[in-house]
Amino acid sequence: MDFSFSDDQNSIRELVKQVLTDIVTDDSLKALGKEGTWFHERAWRQLAESEMLGLAIPEEYGGAGMGLTELCLMLQEVGRTVAPIPAIETLVAAALPIAEFGSAEQKDRFLGGIAQGRTILTPALVDSGSRDPLRPAAVAQADGDAWSVTGQFTNVSYADRAERIIVPARTDSGATLVLLVDPNTTGARLGPQRGTNGQPLWLLDLDGASVAPGDVLGTPENGADVLRYLVDRTTLGICAVELGIAEQALFMTAKYSGERQQFRVPIGVFQGVTQRVGDAYIDVQAMRSSLWQACWRLDQGLDAEKELAVAKFFASEAGARVVAAAQHVHGGMGFDRDYPLYRYFMTSKHLEFTLGGTQESLTKLGELISA
Numbered sequence: 001m002d003f004s005f006s007d008d009q010n011s012i013r014e015l016v017k018q019v020l021t022d023i024v025t026d027d028s029l030k031a032l033g034k035e036g037t038w039f040h041e042r043a044w045r046q047l048a049e050s051e052m053l054g055l056a057i058p059e060e061y062g063g064a065g066m067g068l069t070e071l072c073l074m075l076q077e078v079g080r081t082v083a084p085i086p087a088i089e090t091l092v093a094a095a096l097p098i099a100e101f102g103s104a105e106q107k108d109r110f111l112g113g114i115a116q117g118r119t120i121l122t123p124a125l126v127d128s129g130s131r132d133p134l135r136p137a138a139v140a141q142a143d144g145d146a147w148s149v150t151g152q153f154t155n156v157s158y159a160d161r162a163e164r165i166i167v168p169a170r171t172d173s174g175a176t177l178v179l180l181v182d183p184n185t186t187g188a189r190l191g192p193q194r195g196t197n198g199q200p201l202w203l204l205d206l207d208g209a210s211v212a213p214g215d216v217l218g219t220p221e222n223g224a225d226v227l228r229y230l231v232d233r234t235t236l237g238i239c240a241v242e243l244g245i246a247e248q249a250l251f252m253t254a255k256y257s258g259e260r261q262q263f264r265v266p267i268g269v270f271q272g273v274t275q276r277v278g279d280a281y282i283d284v285q286a287m288r289s290s291l292w293q294a295c296w297r298l299d300q301g302l303d304a305e306k307e308l309a310v311a312k313f314f315a316s317e318a319g320a321r322v323v324a325a326a327q328h329v330h331g332g333m334g335f336d337r338d339y340p341l342y343r344y345f346m347t348s349k350h351l352e353f354t355l356g357g358t359q360e361s362l363t364k365l366g367e368l369i370s371a
Contacts, residue, residue: 016077019046024081026340038200044085048117055097061111068299072240079244082343086120086158092120092237094166097230101218123166123203124153133231133355140169140177147211152307159183159190159202169228176223180215197346235308235355239291242351243317248282249326249344257329273329278327283318290314307363316358323348
């Protein structure tokens with residue numbers, strides 16, 4: 001069997017790589033830090049002009065009508081440059097479930113704007129009352145044709161820029177509902193937080209926040225399926241970004257160990273360094289194979305629960321080992337904020353625990369195997 005990517009897929013990866021490498025530079029990221037902003041608007045705008053934001057959006061809504069594989073190739077390049085853009089949040093967690101389950105009106109309202117880079121949506125999946133994103137503690141009560149939502153969510157990214165925040169909740173009958181909440185509606189309040197990597201995040205407090213009938217994604221009857229679809233693909237997107245981070249950290253480490261000298265020879269010739277970099281290479285291969293296996297199954301509409309648990313485990317466990325090895329081999333340079341490696345370590349650590357860290361992923365996999 002041929003497991004290589006097609007010419008079109010390779011072209012997509014090269015185009016995204018070129019765009020992000022040219023724009024998301026160390027200097028541009030330092031400039032954003034001095035400005036106190038996180039969103040790299042120029043990169044987002046250029047990806048939109050290159051028609052990359054609509055890769056997985058249906059053609060009738062201004063997209064390219066492609067699949068998860070093409071989207072994950074893009075996310076891999078986002079990880080390579082640690083680009084501060086809402087690619088997972090908007091392109092994966094929002095656009096995909098809207099394209100799959102949204103009403104015609106919702107698709108018209110959001111998908112074209114996402115493809116053009118005008119519309120940002122973000123999910124709220126870390127419920128303060130539940131560790132399982134598939135079992136929300138937030139409550140949605142019927143209010144005529146509308147809904148009233150009460151709950152609290154932490155670590156919501158880009159909430160200050162989002163037109164809608166995707167919020168899962170449970171009804172009085174125990175059904176799951178996925179809602180598109182306006183962050184400016186009465187009863188919704190945002191409080192500032194900060195991620196491990198320094199990213200501005202938001203605490204979303206909902207106290208009877210009103211949600212119009214047209215802002216319900218799916219129905220109470222299929223809400224659990226909508227949420228499962230959203231969480232699975234968001235998990236896959238995290239794994240794709242983590243792979244890009246690990247690949248670039250490994251590349252930087254291999255290059256550094258070939259240039260940095262001790263005792264008049266490159267440190268890469270020392271056995272301890274060689275073994276450490278070799279182990280990191282094996283970890284990256286495990287991340288890559290587990291990611292694409294899960295991606296292929298989801299793209300084919302097959303059950304991928306076990307494969308996703310494996311991919312998330314390697315993204316968390318192996319990803320952490322790779323960036324730790326990178327910092328170890330770099331020595332003091334690995335912690336110097338004038339040197340770009342620290343961003344990879346911090347972003348990897350931030351993603352490691354998103355939607356469950358290593359232990360939770362391993363526990364879930366064990367439960368699936370034993371069942």
